[in-house]
Amino acid sequence: MKNSKYKLLVVDIDGTILDINNRISDIDKRALKDVVDSGIPVALSTGRVVQASLRFLQQLELDGYHMFFDGALVYSPEKDEEVYVDPISAEIIGEMIEFSRLVQLDFDLYSITHFFAERESWATDIRRDFFKLDATIVDFSKIQHKERFIKGTLVVSSAEEKQKARDFVDHFNSKLNFSWTKTPAYPDVDFINIIANDVSKGKALKALTSFMGISLNEVAAIGDGMNDIPLLTSSGLAIAMANAPDEVKAIANHVTLDVDHQGVAEAVRKYIL
Structure with missing residues (x-):
């Protein structure tokens, strides 16, 4: 591995691994499997609700803990276990x-x-x-x-x-x-x-890393949306997709290819493994 210090990879769904046809490419699937096989857990971080994310967890063969609802919930669907939740009153x-x-x-x-x-x-x-x-x-x-x-x-x-x-x-x-x-x-x-009011993907990441017993500097994250900015700025390695807005690219350490050209796989190859 190029960077053995990374102990968690966090990946957004829509516009990051999910393309315009609502599909995850086989190349990105293989890349994330390679990450898991190397011993680095992969967590999805999404604005989607749990039910709308389950099929992607299944396609990617991911278990463990993931961030849903833009960071309002850190949860393991497999174990039905909440790590962190912040509902609306x-x-x-x-x-x-x-x-x-x-x-x-x-x-x-x-x-x-x-x-x-x-x-x-x-x-x-x-x-x-x-x-x-x-x-x-x-x-x-x-x-x-x-x-x-x-x-x-x-x-x-x-x-x-x-x-x-x-x-x-x-x-x-x-x-x-x-x-x-x-x-x-x-x-x-x-x-x-x-x-x-105080929910963000960044705050969810802090809850997850605390639960896992790792530091934020040991996290690599990939995203494309404005709601990914708190996630990316909290991570040790921040990678923006080429299809991300300029504001997202500006706070990233690196910009990878766009979602239709398997930017996640490219980022994994260049910066993670």
């Missing part, structure tokens, strides 16, 4: 429900095991078709005190919806943490992840 959930109804903007809510929506829509269709998630349709006000919600999401496409989403973000900016993300499969759709 029931009080703030109630305020979100009230404001969203006022401006007529739908949003989703997620527990560790379920996806909730108040009605079927094109956004729930995307969840079903792309993320393989089926919504539980329910009046949010009836479950706000019964469920532990880890994340909410605004899914917007039109100019009007995007303006309402900006209004929502402005209204709750001091109480919640927002990250605007995209997936190549739906280039015109914005996914705004909503998590508790």
